[in-house]
Amino acid sequence: MLPDGERNDAGPFAAACTTIVGAGAGAGAGAGAGAGAGAATVTVTGAGAGAGVAVTVTVGAATGIGLSDAVWVEPADEEHPARVNAASATSQSCGRYRFSLMRRRIRGRPWRILDATTVPAGIRHAADVLLLSRITGQDVRGPDEQSLGRLVDLTVSLAEQNGPTHVDRMLVRRDGARDLLVPWTAVRSYRHGIVTLAENPDAFIIRSIADALQPDEILLTRDVLDTQVVDIAGQRLARVADVVLTHTTDGRLELVGAEVGFGAVLRRLGLTRLAARARADAVAWTDLHLTSERGHAVQLATPRSAVHHLDARGLAVLISRLDTESATEVLAAKAPAVAADVVRVSHPVTAERVLRAMPDTAAADIVAAMPADHAAHWRTRLAHSPALRGRRLLRSHVWPRRRHNPRGANT
């Protein structure tokens, strides 16, 4: 039995918490139950023999949610029901959301708990996890085993309507020759740090990566790694320290999520001992909104992206954390009625900043979609031109000393 509030022993791939309370919230489900869980108890039961056994997580009645979900536990070679205090787990770790890869030390034994709702069933061992920072730079060889160059980036297409997101192509940089953009299906094998192609690479030569990318395709190193992201479930800005992928049974690479903790940074710096002691923290891919120029644009254009599944409160959190132009684009992508709801639950300063940045007609449409009293208020407010034009100074809400959570949002 895990004592309440026991300290996490998070490994490099492990999220810092077992806040399973949010489990089940896929993309767009918004904040999980953790925020309002208070001192609720999460009970993990049903662990049986064998790695990857399914167990059930039940959130105590105190949350009023009664959530039940499946998780994977590893190793699970003996019966280990786990009991976690939601409040303590939340306060000491990543808060309101869960991620896929979680580990706790129970009676001296490391446990890895995988949330089955977001993690492919294939990930049951650390060996199944691949990190982008380790994949890039590896040698790429042709069918004749001659070295072609090195792998510098991977692409994923965000266009798929459902199912997991897979790596589509890899960018290979060659000395003194044009880059290659090779479909992953042309890879014969990937082992021992060497990627071997099954096909002649000449067919994959590109002139420029910008022209070669599909409209819904992004580069993981360029557009995701080390970039700032909004963790939608965790309601925070973060920076991607590594991208987590996994092998699938059919030999493809599947995108799982992003490590955002400092532990991953330390690991990439080669400070492995310090990294092992640092708090690990990761976010599921479905809970991320990218802020890189291309990442933001592609996600906004992709119906499946998390941004399109958020309710008004989730959108309010998102726009409060994005820069003004990105926030404006998010609001402009919504129907006026939805945008009006977002404005209603947003902090007035944030809402004013975004509305003022929008074209007059778009802002007028949103205001027109509000209830009459709100609309009148906003027309009056926007008619004035205050010296600071609705700008909140310091996005981190440092000034003044008060919180700016959306009205009614869980914190």
Add this chain to the structure above:
Amino acid sequence: MRRTGLTIGALLAVVGPGLLAGLSDDDPAGITTYSVLGADHGYRLLWVLLLSTIALVLFHGLAARMGVVTGQGLIGLVRQRYGVRLGGAVLATLVVANVGTTCAEFAGVAAGFEIFGITRYVSVPAAAAVVSLLVLRGSFHRVEHLLLLLSTVFLAYVASGFLAHPDWGAAAEGLFVPTMPLDTDTIAIVTATVGTTLAPWGLSFIQSYAVDKKLRTEDLALERIDVVTGAVLTGVIGFFVVVACAATLHRDGRSIADAADAAVALQPLAGDAASTLFAVGLIGAALLAASLLPLSTAYSVCEYVGVEAALDDPYDEAKTFYLSFGLVTVLAAGVVLIPNVPLVTILVATQVLNAVLLIPLLLAMIGIGRDEDLMGRFAVGRSGTAVYGLTAATVVLCVVALGLTSLVA
């Protein structure tokens, strides 16, 4: 529904980053450098200040543009563009340099108050407490206005310059006709002038501040005015400090070690008023920079680590920010209070570190500014790259020349 265009209100909304970042470069270390420049070399190296001001306009403008376009601070962008290793190296150097520079600010507070007979064991802890409370607890609108108000103490240097009755003709000649003896001391003061005017922490601060102010690309034209105003005021204040010292100390063949010396030395030469104004300016400049440096450092650390700098969160949720801010403030104030601590050595080492750090930082900025993936249509073009490259090359030349002459010496 909205008013747009170049209105006073719009300008007021934008003003701040450039003005504060520029003026805070006139910190005690800067004032000391300018004082030594004037006392030892008279008017003839004023052209260095002019070139430094132009470099300041260019790179502060680039930093502000990068912040506005990408929505990220400088250290975060360096990590994104160049990876965790280079980003980490730049951050580590920046933190060390910033702690050293904060020491210089508190040393400035101590020296300024000691002119009025107040011991540093009172003034420094009090200043540390005041700037911490100001920054950690105040409303930003009020803090910004207060800092801008504090900046008006720099006018003291302008008054001080006029009271010293300088030779305006010689000053104009020194400003526009470059001459320079190629000896170690001269190269050192020229490098120090460039390094103190275009400080690494100022670059990271202006970018973080432009991000935090939520400026938009349509504000860039107004932000340019802000940057130019701040940089020109920085140069003008530096000019008057040099002129005041050149007209008095240099004329009488007196040399000084720091800005407080200059204030004291001015007394018999230019009168009580000039000396007092100089000391008041020193204290105000020190307080302004001491307010901004720990904040800038904390933001840089948080940008690199990848956590939000959320001071309104409890300590448990914003440890990185609190610890960074607190450590820089306490460490710097503590060092100044250590009896017989070699402050001059620390300050000189900090200046050198700042100058050395400036090189990779400027190159990184040019690289990021040119990156169309990050900057889109606001990416720096070929002509811009040439201008920025020439400026960076001049800084590199100064640092290399200083290194070589130091080795030879």
